[in-house]
Structures are given as structure tokens and as C-alpha cells.
Amino acid sequence: MTSPIEAAMQLWRQRRVVEAEQLLVRELQAVMAKHGRGSARWAAALSDLGNLLMNSDQLDRAIDCFRNAADATKASDDTRKDHLTYRLNLGTALQMAGRLDEAEAVFRQGVQGRLAFYGRDHAGYAFGLEPLAELLLQRGNAREARPVVEDVVENFRRNSHERIAPAVALRAEIVAAEGSDDALFPHVDQLSDDLVEELVSSVISRLGVGDPAPSKAVLRGLIAMLEGRFGPDHQATLNALSAQANFGGDLGDHTERIEAIQRVLDSYDRQGRSEDAMMAALGLAMAHNDSGDPDAALRTYGSAYTRADSTGRPELRSQVLRNWGIVLHVVGQPGPAEQRLIEAVTQARQSTDRDTLGCAQIALGVFLQHENRLADARPVIEEGLSVLDPVHPEAIIGRSHLSAVIDGHTCGCGHLSITIEDAFREFVLTKLPPDLLADLSVTLEDDDFNVDAHLSREPTEEELERLNGVMQSAHAEFRRRISPR
The missing domain is CATH 3.30.300 (GMP Synthetase; Chain A, domain 3)
Incomplete structure (x- = not known):
């Protein structure tokens, strides 16, 4: 049977946040009625609610849940392990809320509690050290974080623990932040291929968390390591290159972004992965446009459409045509822009993807509005809104433009x-x-x-x-x- 927290997280993944929360609140009330406030079962149910709230960015409420759960279990030897878990969650929620002094105090107390409960050689001790190292890095104390994270990596290595990959990723970032010349990924040859692939995911998940300079250095080192181990066409290498492209775009480093996408595109062409190559070409066109080179962007959109057309998938044709039309309009070519945007809607109607159709219609409607063709724009935008989720980003844009159309404005x-x-x-x-x-x-x-x-x-x-x-x-x-x- 599915547990309440599993059911709630399934609702959360479906973006049904209120329903997920209500489910766990009802479970907490039922547990309290049966076992009493302050019981071990009550603390466990409260912690489940705290985890959902923390994942939903409701941090103040999550902190209260974890603090109360930890207080309810601190006096009993039978619940000592649970108490340590709740304190770890409390420290994490405090850290996410930016209450770093409180978080560090909680983490350090947790480390001492784990040392007494598990012993220095047990993986449970390293579980407490790892978030402390993360927090010290966040506070700019890379030098103090270094020995902590080294203990974490060595502990997980000795225990052959699955947490080794995230720990190695954290260590690499700390070494880069420290400015050390030490290798970012030493002894990575001792990790299995599966763990190396997990390392890639761990590095990617950390991008944008802290100072971008160490993250960029870690990414470059990771890509070099992967190319040496797996070659340029392995999916792990391509995933890291894609992350480098996305991160470069976030930072406005379009030179690195374009270079990374081109390397991915070349690999997909070598492998004959036509649909993946089309998506990479679409990303490359967007990167050229963002870099201030619309001519290169338009040439690349043409190439991307040729690739999309060869797939036989109308939703891919529509996606390229939509973006292509938007850029043509921006550079002052309304005739070709309208042609591409109308065809984007036509292609989208031939697919089963409602989001693709809604986005194409919103793009065409906004174009018509900006061209002062308000009577033509209104029904197109309204139809696009009818197929999109109300809080889809394109729906928000469409609704704002529809309000302006109704008021007689061109934007x-x-x-x-x-x-x-x-x-x-x-x-x-x-x-x-x-x-x-x-x-x-x-x-x-x-x-x-x-x-x-x-x-x-x-x-x-x-x-x-x-x-x-x-x-x-x-x-x-x-x-x-x-x-x-």
C-alpha cells in the first residue's frame, strides 16, 4: 500500500500542492488522535509534513514541524536515531531559509550527536558532516569546509556507500572555491561507471547554488574527465556539455554556451540521432540570437527546420517555426514572420500536444497584436488560452496580452x-x-x-x-x- 507521504509526494509532483498538504494534515490529525501529541508516531507524521512543506518552499512552517518533531524525540533512547534525522532536516530547512547561524549550530550539534550514536567510522556520522561542509562552503569558508568534506568522501569510500557521488561533487566545488591546485576528481577511476554517471548528475544539480566561478571550473574538469574515460559521444559527456551550455546561458556567457551546444550537435550527427540533433540545433539558434547575432540565429533556424521536417513529427516542426517566426518579427521581417507563425499553428493542429498548439497560438496572436491587428489577434489568443494550463508561462503572457487587446492596446x-x-x-x-x-x-x-x-x-x-x-x-x-x- 502507498504510504501517506508517498501519496502526498505523488500529488506534489503533479503540482497539486494544496491536496498534498491536506492529505498529510489529515494523517497528522489521525495519528495525534490515536497516539497522542508528542508521541513517536506523531513526530514521524509531523516530519513527513515538514518534508512536503520544505519541498514546497514553505520554510517557516517546515522549520516548526522539524523542531517540534526533534523536541518530541530527544529524551528517549528508542527514538534517538529519528531525533538525529529530524535535527538534520531542521538544519537543512534553516539553511534554505537563509538562517545560516542557526543552521550551523544545529548541524554542529547533530555531528556530535551522530558521533556519539554511530561512531566515527559509520556512514551515519558522515551523513551529518556532509551538510555541515555544504553550509561552510555557502558561508565562504571553503578552507574550513575542506577537511570536513575530505572526511565525508573517505567515510563513504570505506563504506562503499551510494552517497559517494554527491560527496565527490561537493568536494570538487570546495577545492575549486578554495583556489587549490589539487585535482578536482582524484581516484575517480576507482568508481564504477554507474557512480561516475551519478557524479555527473550530482555536479549538474549543484549548478547555480553558489558562486558560479567554482561551478564553471568543476564543469570543465568534469567534461575533460568524462571525455578521457568515456569519449566525446557517451551520454554522460553529452549531459555535462548540455549542462555547460545551460549554465553559460544563465550567466550570459554565450561563447561557452554556443561552443558546448555545437559539440553536442556534432556528436548527435555522428551518431545519427536526428531528433536529438534537431533539438540541439534549435538550442543553438536560440543561443546565437541571445548572443546578439540574429543572422546566425536565422541561418540555424533554417537548418533546424530541415532537421525537424525530416523527423515527420508536426510538434517539432511547430516548435521550430514558432521560434523562427518570433525572431523574424524582432529583426523587422513581419511578412516571413507571419508565414512561419501561421504554419506553426497548422503543424501544431496535426499533433496531439496541446501545449504545443497553445504556445503556437499565443505567439501568433501576440504577433498580430503587435502589428495592430487587434480583431484578428483576440480569437487566436483566446483559443490558445483555452488549451493551456492557466499558470503555464505562455498562458500568463497570453492573458496579459488579451487584456491589452480588449483595452485596444497593441502590446x-x-x-x-x-x-x-x-x-x-x-x-x-x-x-x-x-x-x-x-x-x-x-x-x-x-x-x-x-x-x-x-x-x-x-x-x-x-x-x-x-x-x-x-x-x-x-x-x-x-x-x-x-x-x-
């Missing part, structure tokens, strides 16, 4: 924040009793939501708890689904 870019505020308000109101709120004001400022709610009546304790939970979930939902990742 809706300035309506975007208002549209997001309206979507946030609708998200909250549809999940509460209809007579609970008299007014709900939402404003988006500095990439965060300011919410002012006025009650129409005295809420029950359960309704007030639900209101607070829905508000927290709305913040988490919109940060995750609207903010770029």
Missing part, C-alpha cells in the same frame, strides 16, 4: 504583473469557502506577492488553518510554476 507586456496577481487571487479563492473572504488584494512587488485578506465573518479554527495553508501553498505554487528555473 500587453505591461499587463503581465496584473495578470499574475489575478491568477494568484483566483487560485486562492477557488480553494476556500465562498463566504469566508470579503476582499482579497494581491500585489506583485520585487518578485514576491503581498497579500491582504479581509474576512467576511469569524472563521472556525479549521477554516483559519486552511486559509493559512492555502496562502502558503499559493506562494509556493506560483514561485515554482511562474519563476524561471
